[in-house]
Amino acid sequence: MxxxxxxxxxxxxxxxxxxxxxxxxxxxxxxxxxxxxxxxxxxxxxxxxxxxxxxxxxxxxxxxxxxxxxxxxxxVRPRSRPLQPGQVIALRGRPVRLEATPGAGAARLVEEGTVIRSGGEGEAYARRVENLLKREARATLVERTEHHLRTLGQKPVQVSIADTRSRWGSCSPHNRTIRYSWRVIMAPPPVIDYLAAHEVAHLVHADHSPAYWSVVERLVGDHRPWRKWLKDYGAALHAVGR
Structure with a gap:
């Protein structure tokens, strides 16, 4: 066969x-x-x-x-956790409680970023919360991407946000595009920064050679703890909202 x-x-x-x-x-x-x-x-x-x-x-x-x-x-892999009122999720590595508000208003961060409050019910509620997380992910990842681009003297790239199941990010050097999973916004800031550095470094080296990893190290220092974090806790992030 x-x-x-x-x-x-x-x-x-x-x-x-x-x-x-x-x-x-x-x-x-x-x-x-x-x-x-x-x-x-x-x-x-x-x-x-x-x-x-x-x-x-x-x-x-x-x-x-x-x-x-x-x-x-x-x-024993993490079970899915719906985005619903009463749930506690992470945002940039810190706990955030989900709350409901009457009406159909968009999700927003309140109480100094410790609460996400949204209107809607059921799937509509979950969609509003997810949209907020995607907006937060885009803002943070674009900022960190641009930071690393400047460090390496690279030209701008087009950044997109997706919900991939198997990859945290991908880079296409030939058309200068980088795609990220929005779910990384739930990780601590050093992990988010590492992911941006990981993808930007592929503009210099498309492989994972020692030369490539030296570029990543130039950008974020010792990257091994953040790679390990994604390996250890990434599945739990992918279970949120499934």
Missing amino acids: AYRNGQRLPLDEDRPEPGSGPTLRLSVNPRARRLSVRIDARAGEAVVIAPTERGLVQAVAFARSKSVWIAERLA
């Missing part, structure tokens, strides 16, 4: 289609030295990695031999 990069399969080979249980996402990474499996808690699936597409057959077999471990890891 042949598999391809990016394909998704059920963890249980007795199920013909993915969707009713844990899923394997197949990934080819020429730099990988061995077969491996990692848990993508944000997407709720296991990622099977092989150096070549030919090696995916063996990688899938290896992953299915670890099916109990994979299922256990996925079972």
Whole structure:
């Protein structure tokens, strides 16, 4: 049987289609030295990695031999938390309480930024709160992006805000665009700043070579704690509002 990069399969080979249980996402990474499996808690699936597409057959077999471990890891991932009155979320790493107000007014920050108050009910309420978080994310990420661009003597870029499930950001040097996940606005400021530096540095080096990481270090110093923070707590941010 042949598999391809990016394909998704059920963890249980007795199920013909993915969707009713844990899923394997197949990934080819020429730099990988061995077969491996990692848990993508944000997407709720296991990622099977092989150096070549030919090696995916063996990688899938290896992953299915670890099916109990994979299922256990996925079972303890953060559960979704709806954006609703009474919920406490983070904004720039600090707790913010969600409150409702009569009518259909837009969400706004009040009480010195410790409360988000919004009109609407149900999905309308959640949408207003999410829109506020996106506005906050854009303002902060544009400011930090421009700061790092100036440091490197780079020309302006076009910044967009999205809700990606697997990546915190992406950079396209050829058309000078950077896209960020709005959810990073819930992280502490040094993590947000690191993400902006990470993407801006790709304008200098499109890969993740030592030369690339030296640019990131020039911008934010030791980046390892902030990378680890996203790895440890990123899944919880992706669970908010799902």
